[in-house]
Amino acid sequence: MTGTDFLCLAPFLIIAIAPVVIMIVISVLRNYEVVYGFSILSLLFAFASIFFIIPAVPHSVEPLFIIDLYSLFFLGIIILSALLVTLLSYDYIKQLEGVREEYYIILFTSTLGASLLAVANHFILFFLGIETLSISLYILIAFQRSKDSSIEAGIKYLILASVSSAFLLFGMALIYTAFGTMQFRGIVSAISNNGQLSPLVISGFGMMMVGIGFKLALVPFHMWTPDVYQGAPAPVTAYIATVSKSAVMAILIRFFFNIRGFDNHYFFIVISGTAILSMFIGNLLAIRQQNIKRLLAYSSIANMGYLIIILLTGSNKGIQASIFYLISYFITTIGAFGVISLLSTCKYEAEKIEDYKGLFWKRPWIAIVFTLSLLSLAGIPITAGFIAKFYVIFEGMKAGLMVLVFSMIINSVIGLYYYLRVITTLFSPANETKLAALSLTGNMTLALITLSILLLGIYPGWLIDIIVRFVTL
Amino acid sequence: MILVYLIVILLTGAFLAWIAGRWNPTGSRIISLIALSIDLILTISYALQPIPSDSKWLIDINFAWIPEFGISLHLALDGLSLVLLLLTFFLGIISVIISWKEINQKVGFFHFNLLLILAGIAGVFISLDLFLFYFFWELMLVPMYFLIGIWGHENRTAASYKFFLYTQASGLLMFISILAFYFVHGRTTGVYTFDYLQLLGTIMPDSTSMLIMLGFLAAFLVKLPVVPLHNWLPDAHTEAPTAGSLILASLLLKTGAYGLLRFIVPLFPSASISFAPIGMLLGVIGILYGAKLAFAQTDLKRLVAYTSVSHMGFVILGVFSFNELAYQGVVMQMIAHGISTGALFILVGQLYERIHTRDMNRMGGLWEKAPVMGAIGLIFSMASLGLPGLGNFIAELLILIGVFKTNILMSCLASLGLIAATIYSLRIVQKVFFGNKNRDWEMNDLTVREKIVSASLVIAIVWLGLFPQPVFNIAKPALLKTLDAQRERTIQDPVKSKSEAPVKTMLLFSDIKIKY
Numbered sequence: 002m003t004g005t006d007f008l009c010l011a012p013f014l015i016i017a018i019a020p021v022v023i024m025i026v027i028s029v030l031r032n033y034e035v036v037y038g039f040s041i042l043s044l045l046f047a048f049a050s051i052f053f054i055i056p057a058v059p060h061s062v063e064p065l066f067i068i069d070l071y072s073l074f075f076l077g078i079i080i081l082s083a084l085l086v087t088l089l090s091y092d093y094i095k096q097l098e099g100v101r102e103e104y105y106i107i108l109f110t111s112t113l114g115a116s117l118l119a120v121a122n123h124f125i126l127f128f129l130g131i132e133t134l135s136i137s138l139y140i141l142i143a144f145q146r147s148k149d150s151s152i153e154a155g156i157k158y159l160i161l162a163s164v165s166s167a168f169l170l171f172g173m174a175l176i177y178t179a180f181g182t183m184q185f186r187g188i189v190s191a192i193s194n195n196g197q198l199s200p201l202v203i204s205g206f207g208m209m210m211v212g213i214g215f216k217l218a219l220v221p222f223h224m225w226t227p228d229v230y231q232g233a234p235a236p237v238t239a240y241i242a243t244v245s246k247s248a249v250m251a252i253l254i255r256f257f258f259n260i261r262g263f264d265n266h267y268f269f270i271v272i273s274g275t276a277i278l279s280m281f282i283g284n285l286l287a288i289r290q291q292n293i294k295r296l297l298a299y300s301s302i303a304n305m306g307y308l309i310i311i312l313l314t315g316s317n318k319g320i321q322a323s324i325f326y327l328i329s330y331f332i333t334t335i336g337a338f339g340v341i342s343l344l345s346t347c348k349y350e351a352e353k354i355e356d357y358k359g360l361f362w363k364r365p366w367i368a369i370v371f372t373l374s375l376l377s378l379a380g381i382p383i384t385a386g387f388i389a390k391f392y393v394i395f396e397g398m399k400a401g402l403m404v405l406v407f408s409m410i411i412n413s414v415i416g417l418y419y420y421l422r423v424i425t426t427l428f429s430p431a432n433e434t435k436l437a438a439l440s441l442t443g444n445m446t447l448a449l450i451t452l453s454i455l456l457l458g459i460y461p462g463w464l465i466d467i468i469v470r471f472v473t474l
Numbered sequence: 475m476i477l478v479y480l481i482v483i484l485l486t487g488a489f490l491a492w493i494a495g496r497w498n499p500t501g502s503r504i505i506s507l508i509a510l511s512i513d514l515i516l517t518i519s520y521a522l523q524p525i526p527s528d529s530k531w532l533i534d535i536n537f538a539w540i541p542e543f544g545i546s547l548h549l550a551l552d553g554l555s556l557v558l559l560l561l562t563f564f565l566g567i568i569s570v571i572i573s574w575k576e577i578n579q580k581v582g583f584f585h586f587n588l589l590l591i592l593a594g595i596a597g598v599f600i601s602l603d604l605f606l607f608y609f610f611w612e613l614m615l616v617p618m619y620f621l622i623g624i625w626g627h628e629n630r631t632a633a634s635y636k637f638f639l640y641t642q643a644s645g646l647l648m649f650i651s652i653l654a655f656y657f658v659h660g661r662t663t664g665v666y667t668f669d670y671l672q673l674l675g676t677i678m679p680d681s682t683s684m685l686i687m688l689g690f691l692a693a694f695l696v697k698l699p700v701v702p703l704h705n706w707l708p709d710a711h712t713e714a715p716t717a718g719s720l721i722l723a724s725l726l727l728k729t730g731a732y733g734l735l736r737f738i739v740p741l742f743p744s745a746s747i748s749f750a751p752i753g754m755l756l757g758v759i760g761i762l763y764g765a766k767l768a769f770a771q772t773d774l775k776r777l778v779a780y781t782s783v784s785h786m787g788f789v790i791l792g793v794f795s796f797n798e799l800a801y802q803g804v805v806m807q808m809i810a811h812g813i814s815t816g817a818l819f820i821l822v823g824q825l826y827e828r829i830h831t832r833d834m835n836r837m838g839g840l841w842e843k844a845p846v847m848g849a850i851g852l853i854f855s856m857a858s859l860g861l862p863g864l865g866n867f868i869a870e871l872l873i874l875i876g877v878f879k880t881n882i883l884m885s886c887l888a889s890l891g892l893i894a895a896t897i898y899s900l901r902i903v904q905k906v907f908f909g910n911k912n913r914d915w916e917m918n919d920l921t922v923r924e925k926i927v928s929a930s931l932v933i934a935i936v937w938l939g940l941f942p943q944p945v946f947n948i949a950k951p952a953l954l955k956t957l958d959a960q961r962e963r964t965i966q967d968p969v970k971s972k973s974e975a976p977v978k979t980m981l982l983f984s985d986i987k988i989k990y
Contacts, residue, residue: 362580382612388540391605391649395543398653410650414643421619421638425631428624462540469542 009060009068011050012076013116019043020109027102033095037087040105044084044112051077064184067122074324074471075119075251082243082331083112088446089339090236096346097145104144108240111137115248124173124183127252131169131216134245135162141240142233154232161215161225169212175205189259203267206260210271216249219309220278223302227290230298231352235342238294242301242338243331250327254312254320258474263315272312273405279306280412287419294352296419297337300378303416304330307393307409314400317473322396324468329377329385329457336374336450340367343443354423359431367439368427370447377454379420380413385457392465476520477533477549477600480513480559481593488589495582506570506585510592514563521556525948532556536669539606544656544667548603554952555599557805557945558732561812562599564934565724566592569717571927572820576716576827577625584625587617591721598729602670604652607737608645611693614726615641618718626713633706633713640706644696651689655741658682674740674959680748687742687749694738697730698786701760708767711779712832716823719775723782723819724812731786731808734793735801740959746794753794754877754884760787762887765894769901774825774832778818781858781898784891785811785866791888792873796960800876801953802946803869809945810865810938814857817931818902821851824924825906828917834902839911844919848907850928857935859899860892865938 007014023036051073059069087108094104114133121127139162143155177183179202180191192198198206215222230238262268283303290296308330311323344351344367351357361368377386390413397406457464487509494501520532537547551559569588577584594614601607615638623634652668659676660666667673678686696703711719739746746753764783771777788807792800824847825840826832841848857864860871870892878885920928938945 376616381616382609387612394650395653398650398657406650410646413646414639417642418635418639421635425623425634428620429631460539462542465540465542 005057005060006062008057009054009062010066011054012047012080013113013120015043015047015050016080016109016113016116020106023102023106023109027106031102033101036102036105037091040087040109041084043109044080044087048077048080048084051080061122065123065126066120067185068120070471071255071474072120072251074468075247076116078247078324078328078331079112079115079119079244079251082247082335083108083115083240085335085339085446085450086236086240086244088442089239089335089342091442092440093234093236093342093345098147104141107137107140107144111141111240112244115244118248119251121252122185124177128166128170128173130248130252131212132166134248135166138162138237138241138245141237142229144237145234148232150232151234152232154229157225157232158229165212165215165222168208168215172205172208172210172212175201175208179205185256185259192260198265206262206268207271213249213253214275217246217253217305217309218298218302219275219305220282220302223279223283226302227286227295227298230301231292231294235294235338235345235350238297239335239338239342242297242334246301246305247327247331250308250323254323255474257312258315258320261315263313269313272309273402276306276309276405277408279303279309280408281415284412284415284419288415290419291354292352293341293354293357293423296354296423297334300416300419301334303412304378307390307412310397310402310405310409311393313402313405314396316396316400319396319400320474321465321468321472322392324472325392325461325465326389328464329389329454332450332453332457333374333377333384333386336370336447336454337378339443339447339450340371340374343367343439343447354426355432357423357426358429359427361428362431364439366444367447370451372424372427373451373454375420375424377458379417383455383458385454385461387458388461389457475535476516477535477551478547480516480600481597483509483512484589484593484596488586488593491589492582492586495580495585499578499581502582502585503570503574506589507567509589510563510566510570513596514560514567517556517559517563520551521560521948525553525951534602539603543605544665544669545605546603546667546669547606548669548671549600549606550602551600552952552955553948553950554732554735554805554956557809557949558599558728559596561728561809562592562595562725565720565812565816568816568820568927568931569720571923572720572823573715573717574923576823580624584621587620588717588721590614590617591621592725595721595725595729599732603668604655604670604673605668607670608649608652611648611729612642612645614729615645618722618726621718621721622710622714625715626718627715628713629709630713633709636706637710640696640703641693644692644703647689648693651686654682654686654689658686670737676741680744683742683745684748687738687745690733690737690741691749694730694733695756695790697733698727698790699730699783700756700786700790701763701783704760704764704783707783708776708779711782711819712773712775716820716826719779719819719823720816723779724816727782727786728808728812731789731793731804734790735804735953735956739793739796740956743960746960747796750794750796751881754791754881757787757789757791757794758884758887758891760784760790761891762787762894765891765898768898769894772834774834774837774902774906775819775822776832777834777898777902778815778822781818781895782811782815784895785815785858787891788870788873788888791877791884795873795877795880796957797876797880798950798953798957799879800873801957802949803872803874803876805949805953806865806872806938806942806945807869810857810869810935813931813935813938814854814864814866817850817854817928817935818858820927820931821847821854824920829915834905836912837906837915838909838913839907840915840917841907842911843915843917846920846925846928850920850932851907852903853932854935855899855903857939859896863936863939865935865942868939868942 061067094101111134114130117130139159142158143152145151218226280303283299287296287299311319377384380386380390491502491505494505531550531552533551535549539545539547591614594610597610619634619638658678659673699707761784764780768777768780789804792804857866860867874885
């Protein structure tokens with residue numbers, strides 16, 4: 002390995018070494034604050050190291066890694082999301098009984114798995130990344146061992162994720178049988194040489210789609226989402242909704258565009274069908290939910306539906322739109338789950354909609370953050386969600402995907418209905434419920450999120466510039 | 475820059491009012507008053523300057539906003555916008571004053587929402603970038619939703635949902651149309667922009683133009699509202715607090731009318747002509763059906779709400795007659811209806827504060843108890859039925875004359891609406907102020923604050939009825955510009971010969987001037 006190789010892998014090395022250091026520290030001295038501070042610092046270092054790599058790209062570490070601007074950008078998103086989740090975890094995890102420091106170790110290993118997906122250039126690394134991510138998530142979801150729902154969610158995720166991994170692996174095997182290579186570049190050139198895809202390859206990709214669809218919670222592989230979102234601790238839910246999804250999205254976009262999946266008739270039908278089903282089923286099922294975490298789970302299914310429309314545009318502009326959407330969706334989701342985790346205690350999870358009744362009159366600041374997040378999810382102006390939705394609809398229409406765009410419009414209205422229901426609850430007369438006290442870190446993180454939602458909603462030009470500069474395939 | 479200041483002052487005022495409301499409710503009321511007064515004075519000082527009669531914009535500013543998509547911060551002012559801005563700030567001040575006693579909970583947040591709505595409305599009236607226009611169009615929804623949902627009456631939640639979903643759904647259709655327009659223009663000319671002035675001359679096939687126009691129409695006709703799409707209006711108006719009803723009826727509905735004049739007619743000249751018969755028919759149906767429903771109500775506030783449906787029917791009727799006389803009438807109708815219906819909503823609010831009911835069957839004989847209130851009610855009922863000497867008469871007469879020149883049948887049918895209006899308006903006066911005393915209500919007459927509000931509205935409506943010329947002078951260049959843009963583009967269209975004759979007559983008419 003050369004020096005450049007090491008430089009390019011610096012973020013991964015930092016993320017990999019950090020949990021080891023935490024483990025050693027814990028064995029000597031258990032101090033929550035020290036571990037927390039160290040985790041934040043390591044993530045910051047990992048993020049900063051990305052900037053040093055920029056001059057060295059594109060660079061590939063054969064045969065597994067490809068490090069280009071695209072992967073660095075996703076790496077940035079993943080690390081920043083992980084950082085925000087860590088910031089929000091402070092109070093929630095601190096209240097837990099028993100061991101708490103291990104939470105951060107596992108957060109690091111899962112982040113490592115997620116960031117590997119962003120640079121994967123090979124099926125081996127793809128699978129390695131996804132398994133590292135999943136196995137860490139089993140533990141994170143079931144982290145509150147005293148709670149039945151948490152254990153239940155963990156086991157559900159364990160079983161379903163294993164099954165989906167099996168599909169993914171089998172799909173990879175089929176493609177390997179057909180082409181004799183597991184490197185993306187090799188597969189791409191094999192496909193362009195063959196022209197027509199053989200049934201073997203099609204079924205291989207289909208199997209892989211099952212695995213990916215499961216991770217992104219697309220219909221019909223969405224069944225786990227509400228239960229897991231509900232059962233997992235709120236910060237972990239935020240983590241699943243953001244870090245895990247962005248990593249899978251990173252590899253899906255790269256792979257799909259490299260093999261030019263949008264040109265293929267079958268893929269086109271499958272993806273657009275999945276998109277439409279995800280939107281409708283996600284939104285319709287969300288309407289009747291009384292549990293805010295389940296509601297957000299269904300809303301995330303719908304949002305992933307909107308997002309994969311972009312796969313079919315087949316243009317770099319389309320990818321850029323999808324990345325803007327991802328970023329705004331992440332900020333918003335972390336905002337919403339941040340509010341939930343700040344209001345929850347280890348004894349009582351603030352997850353019923355009625356827990357939020359009259360929040361505006363008791364905790365105006367928190368209620369405003371929550372309202373802004375929900376409005377952003379609904380795509381109302383002055384929030385990031387509006388620009389994001391505009392961007393996706395814009396690129397969708399440009400590519401002539403009118404059916405998909407219209408389903409998105411219809412679903413925006415359905416979505417608005419249940420977001421409004423929550424917002425109405427926030428502003429209705431208050432009742433007596435106990436709410437947890439707020440901490441400084443939590444407040445600051447929420448302030449940061451609010452600012453970003455508004456900034457992206459009012460003046461999105463700078464982020465679009467950055468995305469356009471970085472993200473091309 | 476004055477246009478940017480107008481919006482910025484409102485937004486700053488909104489935040490200051492919210493913050494001030496935490497310590498002192500009166501503080502936030504005063505801050506709102508100050509912000510709106512500054513805006514009103516700025517606008518009046520502009521209106522007093524002579525209006526150049528050529529088709530230039532009075533003010534035109536343009537900054538890049540999101541250059542990646544060709545979106546700019548393009549604000550401009552012409553006579554039409556100017557008149558509507560005056561109305562907006564005037565009624566804005568009124569709505570702060572009438573809420574002085576009515577709203578005593580969460581005062582700061584109330585004024586925050588109020589000013590935010592007004593900022594959105596003002597933005598709609600002056601933006602010349604379609605994306606920016608949509609931005610402001612949506613911006614007024616959320617605060618209005620809060621206004622209804624937090625400070626409204628018993629069924630406020632359902633009403634606020636209905637309002638939001640109707641307007642948002644139709645707004646999204648318009649959004650799709652805006653994007654489609656953008657792409658059609660971009661593909662034919664190579665310039666991708668949301669700028670109204672550049673999009674103005676876009677040439678596209680008739681079928682495309684029709685489809686895109688229908689998207690815009692959806693948004694405007696829901697806001698206006700036109701009869702099959704009016705379902706949200708009675709609920710929203712009835713459940714909103716008085717200031718909310720006032721803003722809904724007097725300003726929010728006008729954004730729909732403004733959209734028709736500013737966007738539908740100039741952007742889709744030939745498509746709008748093909749749509750005209752349907753548009754006029756919808757107008758007539760609205761006039762008659764709205765009046766019929768108004769007559770059938772027992773809830774006073776609901777009655778007033780349905781009169782809006784009827785009066786707004788005149789607006790769409792006038793717009794689709796493509797005739798300058800009718801257009802003058804439309805502008806006048808927007809203002810006169812804003813003032814008269816607003817005043818009626820204020821009256822209902824004052825009654826409700828005193829006797830806590832809106833049911834007309836429980837009222838009656840109130841003139842004895844409150845003669846001043848009765849007189850005000852009488853004046854605005856008369857305005858609503860179109861009594862000569864008050865603004866609404868000028869408006870409806872001009873529209874009917876204008877329409878008569880293009881479509882006699884529709885004009886005749888629409889004039890039946892005046893009779894219907896007489897019936898329901900007199901019913902208000904009869905049931906509330908005269909008639910049998912159903913109950914001996916303990917109530918005071920208007921206070922000084924309420925008298926000032928009512929007096930200023932009475933002065934405005936009488937002034938509009940007697941001296942409408944200033945309004946015509948301000949709005950005329952803008953309206954001519956709209957019609958010219960439409961006529962130039964349909965030069966080969968056979969319909970053109972039809973629409974030319976009335977315009978000439980109109981020019982004669984405007985030389986004579988309307989005198990009383």
